[in-house]
Amino acid sequence: MKWLFAVAMLLARNKSPQEWVDLAANVWPQVWQKVPPNERANFLTNVAARHLGTLVAGMSRQERVALMNTILPIVAREFPLSEIDFLSVFAAPGDRYNPENPDTPGK
Secondary structure, three states: OHHHHHHHHHHHHHOOHHHHHHHHHHHHHHHHHHOOHHHHHHHHHHHHHHHHHHHHOOOOHHHHHHHHHHHHHHHHHHOOHHHOOHHHHOOOOOOOEOOOOOOOEOO
16 A cells, blocks of 8 residues: 555646546546445545545635535535435534634534
8 A cells, every 4th residue: 555655646746636636537437336336325425524624624714615606506416405404414503614713623
């Protein structure tokens, strides 16, 4: 695994952000095939829980709002929003996000 990390670090220095997006898009189908269908929701939940904070680290609250406003229509195309129970997911205001420190997960 150390060699894989070393190769990734070398690529990180030599590839543009768009090249990383293209690489991820090309590799993703092979990764997705390895995840059994009955484990895919858990897999994606784990990816989001472990890495979403890293992806938005260093972004201000305003940048995060702008990002969410941009990606929400994309998300809405892929998920049946009319069937999502937003009131249960966000039962208490502020329970999922700490507006005082956007780099710290909610309480």
